Amino acid sequence: MVERLQAGDERAFDALYGRHQPPVFRYALRMSGSAATAEEVVQDVFLDLIHNARGYDPLAGPLRSYLYGMARHALARRRRGERPFERLVDEIPANGDEPLAGMERGECVELLRSALGALPAHYREAVVLCEMEELSYAETAEILGVPIGTVRSRLSRAKGLLFERLSRQGVKA
Amino acid sequence: MTDEKLRQALRDLAxxxxxxxxxxxxxxxxxxxxxxxxxxxxxxxRAAAAAVTVGVLAAGVARISEWPAPAPSQVEALTPWYFSAGMPPAESGQWIRLEVPADTAARFGVVANGPVQADLIIGDDGLTRAIRFVQ
Structure with missing residues (x-):
């Protein structure tokens, strides 16, 4: 299918794009917090695939992992020299043992979005791939090019950082 | 906040x-x-093929004569160029007269003992459209 795409077969493009564009877009969106950036990443990834710029090898792994990897590189290129994509919302001082009374689920999600955006990229991508994209540790490890143990430790550390940040903002169990 | 609550919040966010x-x-x-x-x-x-072939022809050329091309009575019929099928028709272009080595001419079915003069028709897009050999 990829070879047909690279030969200019529009039906092959439609099939591949229809199947792989949504996850690539969502991953880029969740990593960057920007729909415009996510669209640029989709363009970069598929243009590279169309022109076989990085030489996709089916024997090296599934296309899905390859495309996530390409998206990751595209995001990294954009991140270089930039500040974290989203500033942490003004932190609310911890309120002793008293949980933040009446916090709505939506508020919790908003705080989480900010906390996630403030994570270093290598922690954030572990959370996005494992917990939000629901990929296996093995697949995540393949995409990130690290051992599975590293994925586990990054995920664990990322969750620890999220807990810390959310706790500082008054989110309690 | 528990791990399960965090995971649920991440799922909600997702x-x-x-x-x-x-x-x-x-x-x-x-x-x-x-x-x-x-x-x-x-x-x-096509462009590469034309360029390569022109290069091959030019390698054996003693000279490129002045234009325009000679009268039709002096030349053979036009032979379409190898890769001209499917190309857009050239609305204008140029003739270039070359001397082609005998072995190159033989590829076009022209048998000669020595160099043969030929006209190359090149469209304004730079692509060769046809060749004809001068008798």
């Missing part, structure tokens, strides 16, 4: 963008790139 996709314009732009991919290799192949 569900917000579960159906997110790039706008249709992105697909349209990429489709154009695919289409160009479909056509461009042939165009480049």
């Amino acid at each position: 569900s917000e963008s579960a159906n997110a996709e790039a706008r249709p314009q992105v697909r349209t732009a990429l489709r154009k790139a695919v289409r160009a991919r479909h056509t461009s290799p042939m165009v480049w192949w």
Whole structure:
């Protein structure tokens, strides 16, 4: 299918794009917090695939992992020299043992979005791939090019950082 | 906050963008790139083939004569160039007279004991359209 795409077969493009564009877009969106950036990443990834710029090898792994990897590189290129994509919302001082009374689920999600955006990229991508994209540790490890143990430790550390940040903002169990 | 609550919150966050996709314009732009991919290799192949062949011919050329081309009575019929099938018709172009080595002329079915004069017809797009040998 990829070879047909690279030969200019529009039906092959439609099939591949229809199947792989949504996850690539969502991953880029969740990593960057920007729909415009996510669209640029989709363009970069598929243009590279169309022109076989990085030489996709089916024997090296599934296309899905390859495309996530390409998206990751595209995001990294954009991140270089930039500040974290989203500033942490003004932190609310911890309120002793008293949980933040009446916090709505939506508020919790908003705080989480900010906390996630403030994570270093290598922690954030572990959370996005494992917990939000629901990929296996093995697949995540393949995409990130690290051992599975590293994925586990990054995920664990990322969750620890999220807990810390959310706790500082008054989110309690 | 427990690990399970955090995971639930992450799932809630993920569900917000579960159906997110790039706008249709992105697909349209990429489709154009695919289409160009479909056509461009042939165009480049033709251009490269023409360039290579002109180079081969030029290698054996003693001189390039002045234009315009000679009267039709002095020349053979035009032979379409190898890769001219499917090319857009050239509205204008140039003749170039060359002396072609005998072995190159033989590839076009012209048997000669020595160099043969030939006219190459090149469109304004730089691609060769036809060749004819001067008798």
